[in-house]
Amino acid sequence: MSKYHLLTNEGILAVKLARQTIESMLNDEKPQRIPNLPLNFQEDRGVFVTLTLDGELRGCIGYPYPIMSFEKAVMKAAISAAFEDPRFFPIEKKDFNRVCVEVTALTIPEELEPPFTSYTNQIQIGKHGLMVEYQENRGLLLPQVAVEQGFDSIEFLCQTCIKAGLTPMAWKYGAKVYRIEGQIFHEIEPNGEIVEEKL
Structure with a gap:
């Protein structure tokens, strides 16, 4: 199996981690790790987090190169996509229940x-x-x-x-x-x- 291949349950956890991270920020809380994540999450890899609001792009930020652990990259990309994408205003709490979260795990360019x-x-x-x-x-x-x-x-x-x-x-x-x-x-x-x- 490729080092960069995620199992289905790992991909599901990545999306949950991204959503949980954004929710924490919206609630003025420190983002919490998901306990007992698979070892794949500690490997360095590139990732992008994409947000859509009512089907329209609402944020997309990531890291093409594996410069940090997958867990950290997902969390940082989620925060950036929600609050720092220069093309959009930051996500507001009232809108987040209409947002779909997407995580793309990348191979090395x-x-x-x-x-x-x-x-x-x-x-x-x-x-x-x-x-x-x-x-x-x-x-x-x-x-x-x-x-x-x-x-x-x-x-x-x-x-x-x-x-x-x-x-x-x-x-x-x-x-x-x-x-x-x-x-x-x-x-x-x-x-x-x-x-x-x-x-």
């Missing part, structure tokens, strides 16, 4: 092999997310974005460059492109059943 003309052959829609880096700019789109938006590989590359604050074709002109894989666990309805999404 893998740089695509040049030349850029081969990039599209190295990207599988529904399997890979993309990250683009150029100097101080960096942007990442999760695997589910390409599926939800109907992107092909070229559009996915261009949109990830735009997310990085670059021109759409920057992937042809020296920007580094990485692919990542993700396991996605989300609530079907706010605070409801948690399932693994298969793209």
